[in-house]
Amino acid sequence: MIAVETYASADQAATALHGDAVFLGGGTLIMRAVNYGDLKTERIVRSTDPAMKSISTSGERISIGAAATMSDVMLNPQLAFLAPVARSIGGPAVRNMATVGGNLFASHPYGDFAVALLALDGRVSVAGSGEEDLGAFLARRSSFSGVVTEVSIARPATGDFRYRKVSRIKPKGVSVMSLAAWLPRSGGRLSGARVAFGAMGNTPVRANGVERALEGANLDVSGIAEALRAVRTDLQPPDDPIASSWYRSEVAPVHLRRLLLDEEVS
Numbered sequence: 001m002i003a004v005e006t007y008a009s010a011d012q013a014a015t016a017l018h019g020d021a022v023f024l025g026g027g028t029l030i031m032r033a034v035n036y037g038d039l040k041t042e043r044i045v046r047s048t049d050p051a052m053k054s055i056s057t058s059g060e061r062i063s064i065g066a067a068a069t070m071s072d073v074m075l076n077p078q079l080a081f082l083a084p085v086a087r088s089i090g091g092p093a094v095r096n097m098a099t100v101g102g103n104l105f106a107s108h109p110y111g112d113f114a115v116a117l118l119a120l121d122g123r124v125s126v127a128g129s130g131e132e133d134l135g136a137f138l139a140r141r142s143s144f145s146g147v148v149t150e151v152s153i154a155r156p157a158t159g160d161f162r163y164r165k166v167s168r169i170k171p172k173g174v175s176v177m178s179l180a181a182w183l184p185r186s187g188g189r190l191s192g193a194r195v196a197f198g199a200m201g202n203t204p205v206r207a208n209g210v211e212r213a214l215e216g217a218n219l220d221v222s223g224i225a226e227a228l229r230a231v232r233t234d235l236q237p238p239d240d241p242i243a244s245s246w247y248r249s250e251v252a253p254v255h256l257r258r259l260l261l262d263e264e265v266s
C-alpha cells in the first residue's frame with residue numbers, strides 16, 4: 001500500500017521527503033513503476049505549489065516552474081523556441097502530464113528536454129536551497145533527494161537556439177540521440193556557444209571539445225569542420241537496444257552538422 005501526501009508548498013513537500021519517500025511530478029515514469037510493482041516505497045509526496053507552475057521572464061533569463069508540463073511549454077508564447085523540444089517528447093497524453101522537473105531525472109534514453117535546458121545555460125533551484133548549474137546537478141542527480149522548484153535558462157536571440165531529436169520511429173520514438181545548441185554570435189563569429197547531447201551518456205552532457213572548436217568560428221561549412229572532428233572523441237555513448245555506441249559515434253558528426261547549419265532533413 002502506497003500513501004500519497006499532498007502539500008501546499010514546495011518547502012513542506014521537501015521536508016516530508018524523508019526515508020524512502022518519492023516526489024511525484026507528472027507521474028509518467030513513477031506511475032509506470034508503480035503499475036509494474038517496481039517502486040519500492042510506502043510514501044509518495046506531491047505539491048500543489050502554484051509557484052512550481054509559473055513561467056516568467058526577467059531580463060535575459062526565463063524561469064520555468066518544475067511542475068510546468070510539456071503542453072504548458074508548447075502553449076506559452078515566451079517559450080516558442082522550446083515548443084519543438086516539448087513537442088518531441090512522447091505523445092499528447094504524455095505531454096499533458098510530463099513535467100520539466102521530471103525530465104531532469106528521466107534516465108537514458110529519455111531526458112530530451114533537459115538537453116535543451118543544458119544548452120541554454122540551465123540553472124536549477126531546489127526548495128530550501130540556492131541555485132545550481134544544471135550540468136553539476138545532472139552529475140549528482142542519482143543521489144539527489146529534494147524538490148526542484150524551477151529551472152532558469154538564458155533567453156536566446158531569435159535564431160540562436162537549435163534542437164534536433166534523432167529517432168528511428170516518427171513522430172514519437174525514443175532518441176538515438178538528441179542535440180541542442182545555443183549559438184550566440186559577436187561580430188558575426190560564435191562566442192560562448194553551448195552544445196549538449198542526450199542519449200550519448202548516462203545523463204544529458206555538454207560537448208566541451210565541440211564548444212571549444214566553435215569559439216570564434218564562423219557558422220559555415222569550414223568554420224564548423226574542427227567541431228565535427230571533435231565530436232567523435234568528445235562523447236562516450238552507451239550501447240542500448242536503440243543503437244550501438246559505435247553507430248552513435250559514427251552518426252554524431254552528421255547530426256551535429258545538420259544542427260549547426262540548420263539543414264532541412266526530409
Ligand SMILES: Cc1cc2nc3c(=O)[nH]c(=O)nc-3n(C[C@H](O)[C@H](O)[C@H](O)COP(=O)(O)OP(=O)(O)OC[C@H]3O[C@@H](n4cnc5c(N)ncnc54)[C@H](O)[C@@H]3O)c2cc1C
Nearest residue numbers: 025026027028029030090098099101102105106111112148
Ligand atoms: C510513453 C512514454 C513516452 C515518453 N517519451 C519521452 C521522450 O520522447 N523524451 C523524454 O525525454 N522523455 C520521455 N518519456 C519520459 C517522461 O515522460 C518524461 O521524461 C517526463 O518529463 C518525466 O516527467 P514526470 O513529471 O512525468 O516525472 P515523474 O514520473 O513524476 O518523476 C520522474 C522522476 O523525477 C522525479 N521528480 C519529478 N519532478 C520532480 C521535482 N520537481 N523535484 C524533484 N524530483 C522530481 C521523481 O521523483 C522521479 O524520480 C516518456 C514516457 C512515456 C511513458
